[in-house]
Amino acid sequence: MIEILQILLSESFWSASLRIATPLIFGVLGALLCEKSGVLNLGIEGIFVVGAMVGWMAVWLGAGLWGGVLAAALAGALFGLLHGILTVPLGLSQHVSGLAITLFASSLSYFSYRTALPTVSSPPRIDPFQPLDIPILTNLPFLGPVLFQQTALTFLSLFCVLLVWYVLNKTALGVAIKAVGDNPNSVDAQGLSVYGLRISAVMAGSALMALGGAFLTMSAFDAFFFGMVNGRGWICIALVIFASWRPGKALLGAILFGAFDALQVRLQTEVGAFVPSQVFLAAPYLLSIFALVIAARRAEYPRALLTPWFKGQR
Amino acid sequence: MNYKKVLSLKNLSKSFGRIVANQDVSLDLYQGEILALLGENGAGKTTLMNMLFGHYIPDSGHIEVADETGHFSELTLGNPQGAIAAGIGMVHQHFTLAENLDAVDNITLGAEPLRSLRRNRSKAEKKIQYLIDNSGLSAPLNIPVGRLTVGERQRVEILKALYRNVRILVLDEPTAVLTPQEADTLFENIAAMAADSLSVIFISHKLREVLAFSHRISVLRLGKNVGEIDTSEADEQKIASLMVGTKTSHPERMVTSVGSPVLRLENLSIAGRGRRDSLKNINLTVFSGEILGVAGVSGNGQAPLAGLISGMLRPEAGQIILDNQEVKQINPAEMIAKRVGRIPEDRHRDGIVGSMSVAENLIIEGLNEKKFQNYGMLKRENISKHAEALLTDYDVRGPGSAAPAQLLSGGNIQKLILARVFHEKPLLILANQPTRGLDMGAAADVAHRLIEARDRGAGIILISEDLDEILRLADRILVMHDGAFVETETRDRAELGLLMAGQAA
Numbered sequence: 001m002i003e004i005l006q007i008l009l010s011e012s013f014w015s016a017s018l019r020i021a022t023p024l025i026f027g028v029l030g031a032l033l034c035e036k037s038g039v040l041n042l043g044i045e046g047i048f049v050v051g052a053m054v055g056w057m058a059v060w061l062g063a064g065l066w067g068g069v070l071a072a073a074l075a076g077a078l079f080g081l082l083h084g085i086l087t088v089p090l091g092l093s094q095h096v097s098g099l100a101i102t103l104f105a106s107s108l109s110y111f112s113y114r115t116a117l118p119t120v121s122s123p124p125r126i127d128p129f130q131p132l133d134i135p136i137l138t139n140l141p142f143l144g145p146v147l148f149q150q151t152a153l154t155f156l157s158l159f160c161v162l163l164v165w166y167v168l169n170k171t172a173l174g175v176a177i178k179a180v181g182d183n184p185n186s187v188d189a190q191g192l193s194v195y196g197l198r199i200s201a202v203m204a205g206s207a208l209m210a211l212g213g214a215f216l217t218m219s220a221f222d223a224f225f226f227g228m229v230n231g232r233g234w235i236c237i238a239l240v241i242f243a244s245w246r247p248g249k250a251l252l253g254a255i256l257f258g259a260f261d262a263l264q265v266r267l268q269t270e271v272g273a274f275v276p277s278q279v280f281l282a283a284p285y286l287l288s289i290f291a292l293v294i295a296a297r298r299a300e301y302p303r304a305l306l307t308p309w310f311k312g313q314r
Numbered sequence: 315m316n317y318k319k320v321l322s323l324k325n326l327s328k329s330f331g332r333i334v335a336n337q338d339v340s341l342d343l344y345q346g347e348i349l350a351l352l353g354e355n356g357a358g359k360t361t362l363m364n365m366l367f368g369h370y371i372p373d374s375g376h377i378e379v380a381d382e383t384g385h386f387s388e389l390t391l392g393n394p395q396g397a398i399a400a401g402i403g404m405v406h407q408h409f410t411l412a413e414n415l416d417a418v419d420n421i422t423l424g425a426e427p428l429r430s431l432r433r434n435r436s437k438a439e440k441k442i443q444y445l446i447d448n449s450g451l452s453a454p455l456n457i458p459v460g461r462l463t464v465g466e467r468q469r470v471e472i473l474k475a476l477y478r479n480v481r482i483l484v485l486d487e488p489t490a491v492l493t494p495q496e497a498d499t500l501f502e503n504i505a506a507m508a509a510d511s512l513s514v515i516f517i518s519h520k521l522r523e524v525l526a527f528s529h530r531i532s533v534l535r536l537g538k539n540v541g542e543i544d545t546s547e548a549d550e551q552k553i554a555s556l557m558v559g560t561k562t563s564h565p566e567r568m569v570t571s572v573g574s575p576v577l578r579l580e581n582l583s584i585a586g587r588g589r590r591d592s593l594k595n596i597n598l599t600v601f602s603g604e605i606l607g608v609a610g611v612s613g614n615g616q617a618p619l620a621g622l623i624s625g626m627l628r629p630e631a632g633q634i635i636l637d638n639q640e641v642k643q644i645n646p647a648e649m650i651a652k653r654v655g656r657i658p659e660d661r662h663r664d665g666i667v668g669s670m671s672v673a674e675n676l677i678i679e680g681l682n683e684k685k686f687q688n689y690g691m692l693k694r695e696n697i698s699k700h701a702e703a704l705l706t707d708y709d710v711r712g713p714g715s716a717a718p719a720q721l722l723s724g725g726n727i728q729k730l731i732l733a734r735v736f737h738e739k740p741l742l743i744l745a746n747q748p749t750r751g752l753d754m755g756a757a758a759d760v761a762h763r764l765i766e767a768r769d770r771g772a773g774i775i776l777i778s779e780d781l782d783e784i785l786r787l788a789d790r791i792l793v794m795h796d797g798a799f800v801e802t803e804t805r806d807r808a809e810l811g812l813l814m815a816g817q818a819a
Contacts, residue, residue, distance in 0.1 A: 192424045
């Protein structure tokens with residue numbers, strides 16, 4: 001018990017939690033934005049891979065780190081556009097289209113990687129984002145090391161939480177997005193475009209998802225590996241429900257999951273001798289299922305989620 | 315009232331596939347006028363208004379609207395934004411409100427540019443308050459619309475239109491969900507707004523309110539103009555014959571001898587999640603050979619009552635006694651076995667399985683019968699023979715017994731359900747809103763079948779929002795309010811209306 005307490009009080013533990021949470025923050029915000037407009041985006045896992053691959057590749061080709069971030073976001077938005085067209089005006093099953101996009105986007109990423117680098121055995125490395133070192137702030141007790149060992153992308157993710165919250169709650173656009181996810185007829189009757197709103201929300205959400213992937217190759221690691229996304233997208237889909245479609249709770253959920261993950265790594269070294277490591281690897285997922293069971297019962301689903309809408313059919 | 319024309323629909327036609335919804339329909343509207351657009355279900359009233367508001371694009375014809383100065387210009391078709399800009403507002407029969415947002419957000423939706431980074435909510439609230447003060451249409455502004463009553467939601471819908479400075483307001487069946495008193499208040503508000511030069515079109519098939527509150531009446535039948543009449547010169551007889559063309563016969567209610575009790579509900583309670591789905595200590599007896607009418611505004615406990623009798627809900631306290639035996643296992647199969655016939659409120663959702671064939675839908679409650687299956691293997695030949703016979707007997711028209719049931723029209727789906735229910739000769743029949751959305755002919759057919767069943771001795775519970783239907787068919791009337799019953803002898807509309815609103819008469 002003492003060991004766990006020591007871990008929970010250490011700066012390095014919380015610093016790691018926030019780092020692990022960063023891609024999830026991007027992903028869960030993206031999924032939330034899509035779902036608020038009424039579209040489930042199961043393409044998230046593949047869009048993570050695309051973001052990771054495109055961001056890294058752009059930097060490797062000399063676009064610069066922020067050029068890479070921009071490229072990843074654009075690539076994500078493009079896949080969002082594809083998902084949007086398939087599910088919104090064409091009204092295809094959101095589940096099927098999303099899964100197809102996950103398969104298509106990840107395979108395409110691996111394929112382009114192999115095509116670009118046919119003979120390389122270990123992927124070329126880039127110079128990733130470095131921790132922001134802000135004088136004075138870094139020396140704050142506890143908060144300093146937790147916050148200021150993070151890279152610019154982590155701060156971008158926190159800024160995005162504020163941004164998404166502001167847009168959804170304080171702007172006319174946000175009101176329209178929430179309305180189209182609850183009752184598309186309300187938006188149509190006021191002369192706004194249901195298709196336009198939904199496709200834009202899915203594109204913006206997908207761009208955020210891709211940033212989550214880009215964080216992996218441009219901040220957490222410095223190269224692109226096969227299988228590096230490893231289910232993070234799926235976790236985000238669950239976290240949205242945990243967060244009951246609220247950006248603030250989404251941040252909380254992502255950090256909580258990050259903390260579980262950081263904890264299990266540390267516990268492995270403490271008590272790894274007695275308990276098989278697979279138990280620890282599974283622990284965050286088991287805990288998130290548990291948290292979901294509790295939180296999802298109270299979650300307020302966007303009423304029009306998964307329901308396609310067609311003009312002139314009412 | 316002055317005679318300045320504000321709107322002119324010219325020769326509009328619209329078909330959906332082979333169905334002609336509107337054919338060569340024209341309509342004029344004057345400033346400050348309340349025009350009633352009257353017609354049976356399926357006469358094309360809503361289609362016409364949806365073309366005016368840009369939800370549908372007409373196949374031919376055009377629409378002209380006057381601006382503030384009285385200058386006429388042609389309206390861009392198929393574009394709600396264009397209609398709103400031209401000063402036309404529409405309140406749909408099915409409300410177009412986002413229930414997760416409050417009234418202010420719903421009202422300002424679409425009125426503010428989506429690109430702006432900030433909203434001025436307090437300014438919007440002030441304008442809405444001003445509109446409320448002027449029109450008398452009050453509603454809570456700051457709680458999610460999903461928590462408002464139906465009457466309040468409707469007022470939010472109208473405020474939404476007023477907020478956009480409409481000069482022409484279209485109301486699609488505005489009183490369908492209101493008590494008679496609420497409806498009167500609504501029309502008083504509308505009359506005040508019309509006096510203030512708003513022009514109003516309201517769609518209705520209730521002759522009473524049309525005669526009481528409109529200035530002029532335009533009647534549609536089978537998608538065509540069939541007549542226009544000043545309300546001062548109209549009476550029920552005249553417009554009813556315009557609406558229907560020929561006279562439909564309403565079955566006469568004859569007093570029959572009442573038999574023994576077939577259903578007794580004793581001290582039944584259900585605590586649902588809200589007023590909509592709770593019952594409070596209900597006692598009820600239905601005798602054989604009677605039609606018991608349950609009146610009331612929907613959402614006052616009719617849904618849980620119907621759920622109980624059809625076996626889909628279980629009570630928390632109390633007993634259901636059918637044919638002098640307590641029902642111990644309350645579930646749909648048990649209720650079917652005990653010969654309860656069920657005509658559900660939402661016939662598309664609960665009455666049929668749309669993707670299964672008409673024949674399969676007809677045996678869906680009789681699957682255990684040896685006639686239709688043998689150790690789980692269906693006897694296709696018997697099933698289709700059974701279907702053919704019923705389709706003829708009950709005059710179900712459509713693409714045949716092998717076609718999916720969802721291809722049938724609403725009226726024919728109801729006939730299919732009637733065939734399934736009535737040929738089993740049930741002891742007790744639960745008819746929940748059996749004529750909702752049906753045209754007069756199909757509705758009369760349902761009424762004849764109900765009376766026929768009563769005359770052979772079945773007990774019938776008729777739940778309806780249509781007070782006229784209850785008055786026509788029921789031998790005994792109960793009024794539901796807030797999850798409880800009031801039994802009443804009265805057949806006076808005003809008194810029944812007060813009971814429906816929960817005030818003792």
